[in-house]
Amino acid sequence: MTRNAVQWTSPPQLPADHYIDSQVYTSQEIFDEEREKIFARTWKFICHESELPNPGDFRSVEHVGIPLVVVRGPDGTVRTFVNACSHRGAKLVNEPRGNTKHFTCFFHLWSYDTGGRCIEITREEGYKQCGLTKDDCGLRKVRTEIKLGMVFINMDDQAEDFDTHVGNAMDDLLEPMGTQPMEVFHFHRVLMHANWKQWHETNMELYHEWGHVVNRTTSVAVPGYHDRKWKIHPSGHGSLEPLKVQYSNYKGWDQRENLTLPGLSPGEFRVVDLFPNTTVIVRATTIRIDTSIPIAPGITLLEQRGLGVKGESAQDRAHRQHHHNQFWGPFGRNLAEDVIFVEAVERANRHGGARFGIIARHEELKSQDDEIMRAYYRTWGRYMEREASNPLGAREGQAVPVARRA
Ligand code: FES
Ligand SMILES: [Fe+2]
Known part of the structure; x- marks a missing residue:
C-alpha cells in the first residue's frame, strides 16, 4: 500500500467508511441537504416534559428553520404545532415560554386553544359566503412522542414510528430516568x-x-x-x-x-x-x-x-x-x-x-x-445518499487540494 508522504494530498488509502471528508462539515450544499433529508425526516429531541409541568405551559422552538410551539393541553398531553397562524401565516407565539389558555395571533386576532383548534375567527360572518369555518383552521400538528420524559418530534408524517426508530437504544436509561x-x-x-x-x-x-x-x-x-x-x-x-x-x-x-x-x-x-x-x-x-x-x-x-x-x-x-x-x-x-x-x-x-x-x-x-x-x-x-468519505462526488485518482479555492 502506498502511503501519503504529507497529510492527505489524496484520499487516505483506507476502506471508504474509515475516513471522513471534511466537506461533510464545511459544505453549504451538504448542510442544506441535511436539513431536508435528516432533520426534517427523523425524530429529534426537543425538550424534557418537566419543562412543561402544567396544563397551558408552552415553549416556542425552531426546528429545520420552522417555528414550532410545544404545549401541554388541559388533558395533560404534550403536543407540538407549527407556530404559524392559519389566517395569513404570521408567527403565532412569540414568547420563548409561558402559560396560556389560548394563543391569539397579534396580526388579526384569530385564536387557538392549546389543543390546536381554532376557537376565534375575527368577524367570522365574512367567511360564510365561501364556507370557511373555524373547524377548517386548526394549527398544523407535528408528530410528538415522549419516552422517559424526553419529548421527541418528527416533521415527517410518513417517517417510521418513534419506537421503531429508537429500538432498544434507550434501554440503559430505563431505570435511572424511568423509576x-x-x-x-x-x-x-x-x-x-x-x-x-x-x-x-x-x-x-x-x-x-x-x-x-x-x-x-x-x-x-x-x-x-x-x-x-x-x-x-x-x-x-x-x-x-x-x-x-x-x-x-x-x-x-x-x-x-x-x-x-x-x-x-x-x-x-x-x-x-x-x-x-x-x-x-x-x-x-x-x-x-x-x-x-x-x-x-x-x-x-x-x-x-x-x-x-x-x-x-x-x-x-x-x-x-x-x-x-x-x-x-x-x-x-x-x-x-x-x-x-x-x-x-x-x-x-x-x-x-x-x-x-x-x-x-x-x-x-x-x-x-x-x-x-x-x-x-x-x-x-x-x-443523505452520499458517502461521508466522498460526499460531493467522484474524484477517483484526483489529487486533493490542500486548500479549497473559493
Ligand atoms: S395572520 Fe394571524 S390573524 Fe391574521
Ligand atoms: Fe469530551
Missing part, C-alpha cells in the same frame, strides 16, 4: 464554531477523554475503562456498557452515594447516543442531555440540560447541581474543553486545511473502537 419523576434543573446554550456532527462525535469518540482533566483523574485509569463495549443499534444510535469510575479522585468532589440514581451503583457512568444529534449521559447522581441546533456549516447552537429528581429536598438538589455543574456546567471543566477540541477541528477544516479525518480504529467494539462513528456515518450516508 422516579425527573426534572430539568439546569439549561444553558453554547454557540460554537463547529459543525453539529463534530459535537455529536465528541460524545461517541472516547479516546479524547485523555484531554479532560476530570476524566484523567477519575476514569481512564480505572479497571475496565478500555474494555466496556459499544452496543451499536439500528438507525445510527449507540450505547456504551456502564463503567464504575472514581469521582472521589477529583479534588473538591463531594461524594453523596445516597443520591445515586436508580439502577446505578455509586460512581456508575452510562452513555446513550441517539441519531442524529442527541446524547444522554448518566453519571451516578445526575444526567445530562445534549442536543444541538445547526445554524450554519461551521456554527452550532448546543443546548445542554441537567436533570435531577423531582421533589427532592433543597439540600439534595444543591448537591446534585454541584455534581452536575462541576463537570458539565458552563464553567465546569468538561464542556469548555470539548468546545476547544471541536473548534480546533473546525478551524483547520474551514478552508480545507485539514481535508480528511480518520475513523479507522478497531478494538472489537471496545470503548475506543471507531465502529460507533462508522455506524453513525453509514446511517448518515443512507439518509
Whole structure:
C-alpha cells in the first residue's frame, strides 16, 4: 500500500467508511441537504416534559428553520404545532415560554386553544359566503412522542414510528430516568464554531477523554475503562456498557452515594447516543442531555440540560447541581474543553486545511473502537445518499487540494 508522504494530498488509502471528508462539515450544499433529508425526516429531541409541568405551559422552538410551539393541553398531553397562524401565516407565539389558555395571533386576532383548534375567527360572518369555518383552521400538528420524559418530534408524517426508530437504544436509561419523576434543573446554550456532527462525535469518540482533566483523574485509569463495549443499534444510535469510575479522585468532589440514581451503583457512568444529534449521559447522581441546533456549516447552537429528581429536598438538589455543574456546567471543566477540541477541528477544516479525518480504529467494539462513528456515518450516508468519505462526488485518482479555492 502506498502511503501519503504529507497529510492527505489524496484520499487516505483506507476502506471508504474509515475516513471522513471534511466537506461533510464545511459544505453549504451538504448542510442544506441535511436539513431536508435528516432533520426534517427523523425524530429529534426537543425538550424534557418537566419543562412543561402544567396544563397551558408552552415553549416556542425552531426546528429545520420552522417555528414550532410545544404545549401541554388541559388533558395533560404534550403536543407540538407549527407556530404559524392559519389566517395569513404570521408567527403565532412569540414568547420563548409561558402559560396560556389560548394563543391569539397579534396580526388579526384569530385564536387557538392549546389543543390546536381554532376557537376565534375575527368577524367570522365574512367567511360564510365561501364556507370557511373555524373547524377548517386548526394549527398544523407535528408528530410528538415522549419516552422517559424526553419529548421527541418528527416533521415527517410518513417517517417510521418513534419506537421503531429508537429500538432498544434507550434501554440503559430505563431505570435511572424511568423509576422516579425527573426534572430539568439546569439549561444553558453554547454557540460554537463547529459543525453539529463534530459535537455529536465528541460524545461517541472516547479516546479524547485523555484531554479532560476530570476524566484523567477519575476514569481512564480505572479497571475496565478500555474494555466496556459499544452496543451499536439500528438507525445510527449507540450505547456504551456502564463503567464504575472514581469521582472521589477529583479534588473538591463531594461524594453523596445516597443520591445515586436508580439502577446505578455509586460512581456508575452510562452513555446513550441517539441519531442524529442527541446524547444522554448518566453519571451516578445526575444526567445530562445534549442536543444541538445547526445554524450554519461551521456554527452550532448546543443546548445542554441537567436533570435531577423531582421533589427532592433543597439540600439534595444543591448537591446534585454541584455534581452536575462541576463537570458539565458552563464553567465546569468538561464542556469548555470539548468546545476547544471541536473548534480546533473546525478551524483547520474551514478552508480545507485539514481535508480528511480518520475513523479507522478497531478494538472489537471496545470503548475506543471507531465502529460507533462508522455506524453513525453509514446511517448518515443512507439518509443523505452520499458517502461521508466522498460526499460531493467522484474524484477517483484526483489529487486533493490542500486548500479549497473559493
Ligand atoms: S395572520 Fe394571524 S390573524 Fe391574521
Ligand atoms: Fe469530551
